[in-house]
Amino acid sequence: MIRILLVDDQHLVRMGLRMLCESAPDLEVVGEAADGRDVQRLVTELQPDVVLMDLRMPGVDGITATRRIMQARPASRVVALTTFGDDDHLYPALAAGAFGFLVKDSPPEELLAAIRKAAAGEQPFSQAVLGRLVDQAVRARSPQEAAVPAHEVPELTGREREVLAMVGAGLSNGEIADRLHLGVTTVKTHVASLMRKTGCPNRIRLAVLAVQTGVTPQ
Template identity: 65%
Template sequence: MIRVLLVDDQPLIRAGLRMLCDAEEDLSVIGEADNGRDAVALAGRLAPDVIVMDLRMPGMDGITATGRILAERPAARILVLTTFGDDDHLYPALTAGACGFLLKDAPPSELLDGIRRAAAGDSPFSQQVLRRLVRRAVDARVEEPRPAAGLTTREREVLDLVAEGLSNIEIAERLHIGVTTVKTHVTSLMTKTDSPNRVRLALYARGVA
């Protein structure tokens, strides 16, 4: 069971997220907070598997809360869910340590998948956000490492799909292989390309394409 903490200052948003999560057999909402300060306290007391974090809230905002939670619990998985996908919100959230970034207009299935991926150690991003990260890095001519030696044909296929912003489940469906196999390939690719996270792996893929 994945234990979820919801953090959003809008009661209707929290109610909708709770209903969405509670309808799933593997998700359980263990707490709610309407501001960053309470989120920090609840995260310490409840030790949730995934914290779904809004960014703009009264008092302590989500970025500050993310940094404080991770300072106390470095292994916490914080998934940003926000209306604001601009760079002024995206990059500070990632710098604070958020493991993923989804927009509130995402389909419910994408949010549920994002929570599961975050709990599994993955880094879920809305496709438009991931593409913008990659495009910005390419436009800024970020220096990418040279192609890693020893990538298998299957690893190169997985790498190309990571660059498109596909989730592990979507990659598994596209290549007709198991999700566990995809996770193994992604882990191997991160090691071979010296990529600390999925975003960096996508940037690497775009650099060698």
Template identity: 70%
Template structure:
């Protein structure tokens, strides 16, 4: 069971998030907070697995609260859930320790999937946010391809299925969505992604997506 703490200064938003999370059989809402200071205190009291953190709040804002929570409780995963899809919110939230960033207009199934990904230790982003991160990283790193013997410039050790999975990662799909697309189990997808991280020397999903975009996948 994933223990979720909701943080938002708008009561109706918290209620909506509570209803959504409680509709999932694998989630339990263990508390909610209207501000950052209350969120920091509640994390110590209820020990959530995932905190859904609004960023703009009066008093202690979400970025400050995220920094305090991740410093005190590194195992707690903070997922930023905000109206503002811009770099002025995205990068400070990630720098503060957020494991992901989704917008409030994210479809409910995708938000639930993002919570599950966060709880699993993965990074979770709205598709448009992931796309912007990848595009920014590609521009910053240039378009030079890595050496390799494959036709797309990737290492020849990658299997056809691993290339398929890599392209879907670049497209912003979750493990569950990739599994459905390829008609395989989620565990199989996780195995492919772990193999890709080793073969491509990428420590996380974002690096995989960046590399895939540089080589024309996704």
């Protein structure tokens, strides 16, 4: 059973998320919070597997709350729920430790799939968010670092470039495995190698790198 904590200042949004999550037999909502003030305590007490986190909230916002969660329980996976007005919050949320990003108007099946991916250790993010996240990442870096030509991505094999391109396109490990006719374990090994070689600490940073460097699926 996947344990979920909902954090959103809108009661109706939390109610809708609860109803959706509890419609799935493998998901359980173990708690709710209307802002980030009590999140650190709730995460410690309830030990959720996945936290669905609104980024814009009064009082303690989602970015601060995410940072506190990472301090209290680094194993928690925070999936940030964003809107198209949240651009200024995306990169700071990533820097704070957000594990995935999903737009609030995503189809229900996409949200449920994202929760399961996060619980399984795969970082979910909507393609709609990726371009905006890349822009935020570029603006957050120095002008010298803002663009990395594709040929300067260090020492990648042809297969690793293929995997990097598909990570950048938003594909999961299972989807990449299907496309390349590989085992999921083999794909995970390639992703781990990519993180080590590029210095990217997580899958979303890899996706940002793929888009920045123009590494795209063939």
